[in-house]
Amino acid sequence: MTVPRADVDAPDRRSLHERIAADLRDRILGGDLDPGAGLPSTAQLKERFDASNATIQKALQLLKDEQLVIGRAGAAVTVREHRQRTVRPASYMAPAAEGEPYRWLTENAKNGLRARATLLEVAECEPPADVAEALGLQESGTALLRHQLLTIDDEPAELVSSYYPLEIVRGTAMTERRKIPGGAPTLLAELGYPPRLSVDRVSARVPTQEQYRALRLPGDLPVLRTLRVVHSDGDRPVEATVMVKAGHLYELQYEFTAG
Structure with missing residues (x-):
């Protein structure tokens, strides 16, 4: 029996900042980014996701609203302690x-x-x-x-x-x-x-x-x-x-x- 493959080419209809937040959220909840660890810099995220500075900031704000990360504009953003x-x-x-x-x-x-x-x-x-x-x-x-x-x-x-x-x-x-x-x-x-x-x-x-x-x-x-x-x-x-x-x-x- 042939096992169907996931359709990796199916479009992701979420906005770009939501997709960026989803990828970062998965790394945080999966333990790839430990509590207290810093997120990649805005410059790194802009390059990785081919996104504008405003889009990156919107993604980070989602994670802040979810209480997964802390930080302020112009400063490093880090993963919050014991959130999950x-x-x-x-x-x-x-x-x-x-x-x-x-x-x-x-x-x-x-x-x-x-x-x-x-x-x-x-x-x-x-x-x-x-x-x-x-x-x-x-x-x-x-x-x-x-x-x-x-x-x-x-x-x-x-x-x-x-x-x-x-x-x-x-x-x-x-x-x-x-x-x-x-x-x-x-x-x-x-x-x-x-x-x-x-x-x-x-x-x-x-x-x-x-x-x-x-x-x-x-x-x-x-x-x-x-x-x-x-x-x-x-x-x-x-x-x-x-x-x-x-x-x-x-x-x-x-x-x-x-x-």
């Missing part, structure tokens, strides 16, 4: 120990980060179609929504929408507009629905208006959208969460064993 964070979802899954806060908070605190969860909304609603399917809801069925914004060092990190079957959480603290001690995994375990299996579906999306504003996105960049479905005993789905984070600032790390 690696998220290990497995470290947040278990219920917190008694008296301990939500594991997302404690795990970030271990790394010296100031993590905070702000509850934006608690309401019964009709969830998105993929969430409803994951929870096994009937057509036009409703679920409980707990909507949060997570921040790290006072910067928006993730927009989180968690949905729960009403027959599980109705009449519990989950329906109240307040934080849950230990987080939802702890309360679900107390209600007799301990998390046994989590399934993630990760995709890159164009951000919605709410996501763009809440995450303070700098431009036309994708977000990482994770739909996580948590199953309890008997493979019963007890939680479906949509997590959205800036695609250029985060990567997800999953670990597997052979078998």
Whole structure:
């Protein structure tokens, strides 16, 4: 069977400064340009990309807006420190120990980060179609929504929408507009629905208006959208969460064993 080749001659319809920024962004996020390292000089970039000084400055401004580089006009532009964070979802899954806060908070605190969860909304609603399917809801069925914004060092990190079957959480603290001690995994375990299996579906999306504003996105960049479905005993789905984070600032790390 012949494997089709990528059409390398297909036109790139982005403006030149966007293409230049994309190439530099890839080198930064891929580790070819370390934190603190200087970018190639304007003269080098002009020669490499056959671009004007104004075009180069527009490309660099995109990277500055994305908080990937720092510098001012007429000075060297360098890569910012620790801009991309690696998220290990497995470290947040278990219920917190008694008296301990939500594991997302404690795990970030271990790394010296100031993590905070702000509850934006608690309401019964009709969830998105993929969430409803994951929870096994009937057509036009409703679920409980707990909507949060997570921040790290006072910067928006993730927009989180968690949905729960009403027959599980109705009449519990989950329906109240307040934080849950230990987080939802702890309360679900107390209600007799301990998390046994989590399934993630990760995709890159164009951000919605709410996501763009809440995450303070700098431009036309994708977000990482994770739909996580948590199953309890008997493979019963007890939680479906949509997590959205800036695609250029985060990567997800999953670990597997052979078998």
